[in-house]
Amino acid sequence: MPFIPALGQSDFRELRRAGAGYVDKTPFLGQLLADPAQVVLFPRPRRFGKTLNLSTLAYFLEKRDEDLSPLFQDLAVWNDPAAREHFQRYPVLFLTFKDIKTLSYETTLDAIRTEVQRLYSQHQHLLKSDALRPDERRHYEHMLLGEISEEDCRGSLRELSDYLARHHGQKVAILIDEYDTPIQSGYLNGFFDEVTLFFRNFFSAALKDNPSLFKGALTGVLRVARENLFSGLNNVIVSSILSDRRYATSFGFTEAEVASVLAQARPDGVSAARPAPLPDPTLPRVEEVRAWYNGYRFGGEVIYNPWSILNCVASGALRPYWVNTASTELLQHLIARRGLGLSSETEALLRGEPVEARIDENIVLRDLDQQPEALWSFLLFSGYLTATAVREELGEVTASLAIPNLEVRVAYRDLFRSWLRRGLPERRHAEALLRALLGGDAPSLEALLERLLVTVMSYQDPAGREPEKLYHGFILGLLVQLEGDYDVRSNRESGLGRADLLVRPRAPGRPGVVLELKVPQRGETPEQALLAAARQVRDRRYAVELVAAGAAPVHELAAVFDGKRAWVKLVDEVLSGAKDGHLQG
Template identity: 65%
Template sequence: MHFVPPIGISDFRDLREAGAGYVDKTAFISRVLAEPAQVLLFPRPRRFGKTLNLSALSYFLEKTTEDLSHLFHGLDVWSDPAARARFQQHPVLFVSFKDIKASSYDLTFRGVRGVLQAVFRRHRYLLEEAALKADEAREFERLLNAEAPEEECWRSLRNLSGYLARYHQQKVVILIDEYDTPIQAGFLHGFLDDVVQLFRNMFSAGLKDNTDLFKGVLTGVLRVSRESLFSGLNNLIVHSILGEQHAASFGFTEPEVAAITGADAQPERLDELRAWYDGYLFGGRVIYNPWSILNYIHTGKVMPYWVNTSSNDLIYDLLVRRGMGLSHDMERLLSGGAIEARIDEGLVLRDLDQRADAVWSFLLLAGYLKPSGLRVTMGVVEASLSVPNLEVMLAFKDVFQIWLSRGLTDRQHVEALVRSVLRGDAEQLEALLERLLVTMMSFQDAAGREPEKLYHGFILGLLVALEGRYEVRSNRESGFGRADVLVRPKQPGQPGAVLELKVPSRRRGETPEQALDAAARQIRERGYAAELRAAGASPVHEIAVAFDGKRVWARTLEA
């Protein structure tokens, strides 16, 4: 049977009644119901099926007079007697914050209140059937009209679950999708404390010590428990991407991909899909990006689908504006290598401003890195991290291309910078680097405080701009030392370059000219060009560069 990909359909009922293809993940429902914990949190990357799973759970559990059994016939959950006993037995509150990405707290609060308004509107029959007391009805109407003050929004889920439990004589299920999207926006735009307080009060009221609660299930990208969002919530269990129990509940396994793409009969096609969309490891299991696989089936082409579905603003902010990705570790990742890092699943977003290593945990949880070789020592989790596939590699490279283009105005200036290196044109290189520094150091606070990060960003920009034709490395062994930048052609007979970068020592009272002299001596005395000549590069340009604030000096050594 031909698999029809449900592009853009995240409502389970719409998907099933449209006859679209569905990879059966309803065993997720059975596992959720069998969990002893009352509240469950599932952090997963975006577009990995979180909303569809919550939608299926909602349709399965929600108490209604309409028989929806046709949606589940033939699926895994329908053969589970324990789960069937809960079919359509509970009132359900389904809340999604996935679209709240505002740039201010005021707009965020209005967005949250609008989401709550929609939830209350679904249950306005409580008001119409006079099922509420007078004071309850007044507060219900304020939420229904999006006029409720903040403190009434805090207790909205708690109160509505109480009304529903009383009316239906059955405990309530609360489903919260993409709970951390507004929190990430708060971090990005500087109102983190306010948005954390809003959600902490709302979640604490709705999920902690709520006697009317049967189950609470939350999804998001991050687990930000140490932000005190779930403070004191001792009925919460977190199933992260490192855990085994729900490893296959989100995303596609390789057998599932092979079956729906027909690649089980075409090994070469499966190899191509592996290279582009595989590489994720959830609980040690190989998982494919479902959004990209579905789009591949729809178009028949391998392309970067997942990375183009939303803005990379936060990734750009972390890697470039805050300077966290301007490092040797990022260079290693972009070159297809791995880095060793400590993993903090309970990520504190504030740590991203204080701990450079926190960015790797964020990128792992967001789906931009994969873990291997997990090690736990005294409760500390460490892993080897690498870029999972070609699609994500392109996302990283796009970030640094954008960064370099912003500093040099347009693509032509980027190409001019690359040409100046490959021609050994010190005068042009000096002018273009100075333009880059003037633009980027005024734009980029973090790198302005640590200019060496910006200089390393230049290396990463070169690495991306020269991809395919050259290998660009920094601090690489060559001759009798490590060159700051080595540009090595992949084909003999092409030009190569070695650059040594210096910042004048203020402690020693060093001038830029003296720093330039020191860089030139180091290139020659340590034989940095040896590897390039051995690789057949011709000609080889040896370039000394000195940086001092927004000023640059460059000199090409004579052959």
């Protein structure tokens, strides 16, 4: 039977009844049910099957009149006697926050109220139960009507789990999907403290010392424990993508699963592991699929993004499917404020080289703007980087980080392009900026860079201790547009020192660029900073490498940034002006 992808279908029962292709992830159920931890948090990147796994767990556990055994009888979990003991035995509370991406705390709270009201509606048979007291029935009716205060929301899961446990004589499973989505919105939109305080109380009431709780499972992208979100919840165990081998293959597809999907999807039955006698026009070869979508490491296992694999099977085309659906708002924010980290490290990543970074699994959202390890940790856990090697010494984790695959590399390119379009919305302006750079047209480059700075960057962005690094990353991001025809290098050894940026043509006879960046020091004028940059370019002979590579002509440029102002001059012009007395060193 051919494998037919059910794109966007995260309801397990609907997927199975439709006869859609399903990669059997039900061993996850047995592992979780055997886990002594009462509550487990699964941080994984977006579109790695988290919602479907929780849906599968909910249908397996939930006590209901309908017999759901046909959904599971041909799956691995049905051959697990210990897991079978839990089949359709418990009341289940399953809620998702994946769509709560609002601009204010008030609208976030309204969305949570709607989700809580939906849960209460699913179990309104409790109104006829002798397990509820009259005052509890009245409160339940208010909840059904949407008359839900903020305090009601905070305690809603605890109260409903108590009602269900008393009615059924059985403890309750609480499943929460994408728990951190509203928290990220709070960070981006200025209500972080309020939303964090709410969820601290919400989770504590439901998951800590709840006598009605059988098992809890949460999914999300980040672990934000240091925000005191799970303070006191010593029963929450985190399944780390870095070290937890137990659940390493529970989310995402393994190499063997991808090969099986491709083999089932091929109409001629040709194995994806070996070439067909004739080219198969419907699906890419496994080597191409590997290059585009492989690269993730969870618990030491090679893992593929399932969303991309299923879309590739459905369309027969290699495209950046995951990137087009993932939320990039937080990443866009970080690019604009940080230049995506130190530019030399960004450059190494874009060249396909790993970078070493200290990783903190407890993401501190407040630190993303200032702390390099927080930024690298965010990029790792959100799927924009992968850990090719992990070392731990004295409790400190260090990882070798790399861009996982072609799909994510395209993501970086497209993010920089979209960022550039925000500042220069007309395509002709972006193209003019690159023409000015390669043509050594300093006045035009100055005007376009300043226009971009005014549009994209805030005055606070360059205010750190090393503002030059932000501008360095800012320029490097723009130069991603040149990949293919040029090698772009930052802090590259050339001549007698390291140039800030070198743009070297891959073929002789094309122009090359040396660009030295400065931020005025205390008491220094922009003109003085330009002179210092120009002298550095000439004295340290930064253009030597470009001349040796056959670049012609070679443009030597000095650029100075101060807040939202930019000054760009040709080195010859600056040095000539200084010689004539127009500039003072």
